[in-house]
Amino acid sequence: MNDKEKQGATHKKETAAIKTIDDIRQMRKTAETLHAQGNTIAFVPTMGYLHEGHLSLMRKGRELADTLVASIFVNPAQFAPGEDYDAYPRDPERDAALAEQTGVDILFMPHKKDLYPEDYETYITQTHLPGHLCGRSRPTHFTGVMTIVAKLFHIVQPDYAVFGQKDYQQLAIIRKMARDLDFGIDIIGGPIVRESDGLAMSSRNKYLSPSQRQSALELYRGLEEAKKAVARGETKAAALIETVKKIISSAPETGIDYIAVCDPDTLADKKFIDRPALMALAVRVGETRLIDNIILYPQVDNPG
């Protein structure tokens, strides 16, 4: 194959028609056939209403394996009563077009009635990680996430699965679940994709009014100020949390759920930045709950 033909082949791969599957048995059978033919599978699970954050994970998946599968399913089990399950934004047609442009081979869009039939009663729990951060105010959330992700893993049978670091705790919990339950899947994290003004991309940003979106900018600004304070030599977690709290709470319509400095592996609270630490937060802006995080690196003393 000459260079031009190679380019053409690559192009063809990126724009080949996407296959949409909604049937669980058909998805499983397709995965089995792909493996039998010697193909590897990368998987990006989402709840849809795709944005650049999701697409960045799909590009990563595209590089990792022969076949890229993405799923769209708004999972009722991870929403508590009173949360935004019904209001969650949905646009399957636009999502399918974006996924196709991004090189997704198979878009799996299962139905709620098939994943959770009326007599469904099996749920996954984990002992430590879900008790921190978002788990404190959403105590059933991660059981719902682990349950759907495990089910999707069994159906799609990926070699790799890609998750965003925006949902840092989710990524840590799924890594642990995959290890504990011997899934044999490589769990890959992708960096947070932000709007040009710093706001972490999220499907829920759609809920924000223009003035609320302005307030939402303070989440990342607060995290950046904490980073600067660490660079100036601040090591106390309490002082850093206070800095971020002041910034966010002075913006209109904000309500802080938590601001935490914790160990990036165990998610247990840390008092000092003596090793790299995760600073994570969840804040309500109006009715919309947003999350964001950053890694704080301790200042290295100049030996000279």
Ligand SMILES: Nc1ncnc2c1ncn2[C@@H]1O[C@H](COP(=O)(O)OP(=O)(O)OP(=O)(O)O)[C@@H](O)[C@H]1O
């Ligand atoms: N800004 C982002 N950068 C990188 N990954 C992201 C970003 N936003 C979401 N993801 C990742 O995309 C995957 C699917 O997430 P999901 O569909 O819940 O999107 P979302 O935008 O986070 O929605 P939500 O409004 O529920 O926060 C998850 O692995 C999540 O971490």
Ligand SMILES: CC(C)(CO)[C@@H](O)C(=O)[O-]
């Ligand atoms: C991983 C996930 C698709 C499970 O529903 C969801 O929690 C999400 O979109 O982050």
Ligand code: BAL
């Ligand atoms: N990305 C997490 C989806 C949720 O908040 O339910």
